[in-house]
Amino acid sequence: MGAADVVPGVSGGTIAFITGIYDTLLESIRRVNPSIFSLWRREGFAAVWQHVNGTFLASLLTGILTAILTLAKAVSYTLENHPIVIWSFFFGLIIASAIHMIKQVEKWSVVEIILAVAGAIFAYGITVANPISMEFNMLTVFIAGSIAICAMILPGISGSFILLLLGMYAPVLDAVKSLNIPVLALFAVGCLAGILSFSHVLSWLLNKYRSFTIAFLTGLLIGALGKVWPWKEAISFRVNSSGEQVPLVEKVLSPGAFEAATGQPALLGTAIVMMIVGFALVIGLEKVSEKLAD
Template sequence: MYIINFIRGFCMALADSVPGVSGGTIAFILGFYDDFINSLSSLTSRNGTGERKKALLFLFKLGIGWVVGMILSVLFLSSVFESHIYEISSLFVGFIICSIPLVIKEEKDVIRDKYKYLIFALIGILIVVAITYFNPVSSNSSMDLSLDNFSLGFAIYVFIAGMIAISAMVLPGISGSTLLLIFGLYAPIISSIKEVLTLNLSPLPMLIVFGVGVIVGILSTIHIIKYLLANYRSQMIYLTIGLMIGSIYPVFMGPTTLTVPLEPMNLHTFSLIYFIMGGALIFGLEKLNICIKNKTSKNVEENGVNG
């Protein structure tokens, strides 16, 4: 299971590092989302030592893969994101659209004949569109989000963005990176991580503030998310689907949040090839999940026979 959990963590990092689908969505597609949420909850609750050790071991295995995946993603994305924004955005749209039917397939028993909860999907769409339309970057074109302007106000903004982004990364639906894109912080955060990895520590204060926001976000939301999924799962799945559909809009608007703003992506700048590549990667992950399930079932059967 070490290799399997490494691969799971690696795939979550690839999703968390790009606007589109969240790491939580990938955990859904790969079939370990509930284990992930329960482990985070156990780690931050007053459960017995045994439960916390088990949770810590599971998250440690995922974490190794996540760190490796995040480092590789950042090194790649920081060099191509702004220069190939329309191609990369098309890739992200492929991630989103092709993930939606897989989430529906995974939770079909939960949402079947619960069509009265479709209102939650609409709410999810409206939430993302509203956040995108009324975000501080679009409403205040003079707002400077560069590292040279790292003031107390900027630090508070980064802290709050970190809290919100990690909540989205844990909850399947809208990606935390999509929210960072909306807030105009995606490129600065990615570039800052790359700079620190190359031993330029000047962006470290911003990353520390962002990291503290992430920790606070996890501690304040994980138990709420677990409770809602346990007691209102159908509504939450419809909300998740709505968030995913709605997140297509900020990805199209992503070029407007760059340091040098560009026009939103349209049919002329949309790349069908990259869209197909994004979809192929998502369906590849589904095949990986099937292989993991088959391998796990085979190991269980063999252990049962040997036992």
């Protein structure tokens, strides 16, 4: 999940779903609520830890942070110097993930199909949307945190990309670099409020309307394919933390059109190999999670 969250446009929620921990993750987060304080007073910290599945959450958070710290530079370097290679890998990964989620729907009725199409349109609309410029103040920092964290646990939607669209990516990144504690604390509170409230909603939907919900989430994943398509041409830019212009909104091209528009090789053979690698990785993760479940 940490490795996926490093890449703009790829969600850690996708990885959680294909590894079979998505429901456990939502339920564990859902249990973190004010009732744990009364449980702590009655039965102590050990009971609270067990109630919220603390070992699972701690292991997951450790894995995410480890991946971010160790892979961030490598992924950033590859995105800048070999974009077709890494986007092809994630394209294959998401294709296999979408197939995995399609199989989770027991019966595809008209309602499921409509929800999947709606999810795909929604996700694609986000990937091609023009960014807005929110005024930087305490309220918008809180709102940005609460929205971005919700996106991070949804398959197919990237929280970092949501921050870019809200115009809050640079201010939050600057706060991280300068260790602006008040801003970071408010952003963290927003994240906490967002994930605790949204996890309740999503967990309830999966329990009550699992087929409908998974169909919509499958659509989100399919709609995000445009963001990870390897051959794109930038049509608008943003300034990154180093003061450099990097693509923000991009147009999907065919390999031939990409070569004509950019003058760069499409690397079609390499791209296909990396798509197969990404696809195979998901299949492998699926098989491993099935064995662990048994």
